[in-house]
Amino acid sequence: MFEVSSGTMVTGASDDLIEIAGELAEEFNSIDCSDGVMAFSDGTLLDVEYDEDGIWRFRLRFKGALYDKKVEGSVSDDTNDEIYFKPGLKWCAFSDEMQVEINRE
Secondary structure, X not given: OOOOOOOEEEEEEEOOXXXXXXXXXXXXXXXXXXXXXXXXXXXXXXXXXXXXXXXXXXXXXXXXXXXXXXXOOEOOOOEOOXXXXXXXXXXXXXXXXXXXXXXXX
């Protein structure tokens, strides 16, 4: 398991589980996720994919005020991407069927 001293971290835990730890603590189940979306109370949006190498990938679609950093997962180390948030998140939501459109102007 992972340690979060403050704030929140998002990562994958198995081939069908996304884990949120820290200030927020939740698990989301998703099997063969190829087009998921996660939304956070600070406005952050992430594209979510369980890729062909068996690694959970989280790609930043929109950076919210509390987004801190991403640590890339590694196939050779068998680690998933990790997303870190500063303290203050109130909620997160996940859907593996959601469609999101963002006006980037």
